[in-house]
C-alpha cells in the first residue's frame with residue numbers, strides 16, 4: 552500500500568528514544584524526540600554495553616566514537632566477599648569481541664547520550680509530555696509548556712515511570728525485589744586494595760553484593776552495591792538519602808577493596824530495586840512502548856539499556872518493512888518473550904548473589920562455572936538479524 556510517510560513522535564530522549572530515532576533515520580523515517588530535561592546528562596552513572604547492544608550501535612555508525620569513550624573490561628570475575636578469592640573468571644577483552652561479534656564496553660552514561668544525541672539530530676529538550684489524545688487517524692501530544700504536536704505514531708520511550716504506558720496498557724504494580732542499591736564512580740587511585748581494576752567484578756556475600764567495572768579511559772570504576780532490605784519499601788519515593796555511615800556499615804567486614812569503594816562514593820542515595828510485571832499489551836493503536844517503559848528489569852545482568860537498544864532497532868526495522876499496525880504487532884511479538892526471559896533471569900540472579908557462606912553458595916559457585924552459557928543466550932542475540940528476517944513481503948510503513 553503506497554501512502555504518506557509516517558510522522559513519528561518519540562517521548563523520551565534516553566538511550567532507547569535516541570537509538571530509535573537514529574535507527575529510523577537510517578531507514579529513511581524522520582522522527583522527533585521530545586525530552587523533558589533541559590539538557591541530556593546524567594551525573595554519576597555509567598552503563599555496561601554488551602555485544603547485543605554495542606553491535607547495534609556499531610552498525611548505526613557509532614563504533615569509533617564509542618570506542619574512544621569506553622573501557623574494555625579484561626575479564627568477568629566473581630569473588631568471595633571477605634577474602635577476595637577468585638571463584639570464577641571468564642575472559643572478556645578481544646576474545647569476547649571475537650566470540651560475540653561486538654565489544655563489551657564500560658561507558659559513562661552522559662558520553663553515551665551525547666554520542667547518540669549528536670548522531671540523531673532532532674531532539675527537543677524541555678518538552679515534558681503531559682497529555683495524549685486521539686486526533687483523526689493519529690494523536691495529539693500535549694506538553695507541560697502548553698504546546699501541542701500531532702503524530703501518526705507515538706513511541707513511549709519515557710522510562711520506568713512512563714507517562715505513555717498508562718495510555719497503552721493496564722499497569723500492574725511493580726514488584727519489590729526486597730533489595731535496594733546505591734552506586735558511585737570512584738577513581739582507581741583511591742582503591743589501593745582493589746585487585747584487577749580493569750575487570751568486571753562481582754563481590755558476593757551474605758545479604759549483598761557489589762559489582763564494578765571500568766569506564767572511559769579505565770581510570771575510574773563504576774560500582775553498584777546491592778543489599779537485602781526484606782521489609783517492604785517504606786518510602787513513597789523510589790529513592791531515599793543514606794548517610795555515608797549507613798553505606799559503610801552495611802559492608803563492614805567485607806574485603807578492603809569493597810569498603811574503600813563504598814567509602815569513596817560521593818552519591819548518598821539508594822534506590823529501591825523493583826521489577827516490572829508483564830503488561831497486557833505493548834501497543835494500543837499507533838501508541839507503542841519501548842525500553843524500561845515496557846519491561847523495566849533488575850540490573851543484575853546489566854541488560855536494561857542493552858534490551859532497550861535491541862527494542863529500538865527491532866521497532867525501526869518493523870516500521871520500515873510493514874504497514875503500521877502489522878509492524879507494531881510484529882515488534883511486540885519479537886520482543887515480549889525475549890525481554891521477559893531476561894527479566895526473569897535477572898530476578899533469579901538477585902537471590903543467588905546474596906547467599907551466605909555454605910553449601911548453597913558453593914553450589915552457586917559451581918554453577919557459575921557455566922556463566923558462558925548465560926552470556927551466550929543473552930549477548931549473542933542479534934536483534935537486527937531477527938527482525939530483518941522477512942515476515943511478509945517488505946513494504947515501507949504507511950498510515
Ligand code: FAD
Pocket residue numbers: 562563564565566567568585586587588597598599600678679680681708709710711712713714732734775822841842843844850853854855856857858859
Ligand atoms: P531512560 O534511559 O530512563 O530514558 C527515559 C527518558 O524519558 C529520560 O531521559 C526521561 O527524562 C524522559 N522522560 C520521562 N518522562 C517524560 C515525559 N513525560 N516527557 C518527556 N520525556 C520524558 N542497563 C544496562 O544495560 N547496563 C548497565 O550496566 C545498567 N546499569 C544500571 C544501573 C542502575 C543502578 C540502574 C538503575 C539501571 C541500570 N541499567 C543498566 C538499566 C538502564 O539504565 C535502563 O534500562 C535504560 O536506561 C532504559 O532506557 P530507556 O530509554 O527505556 O529509559
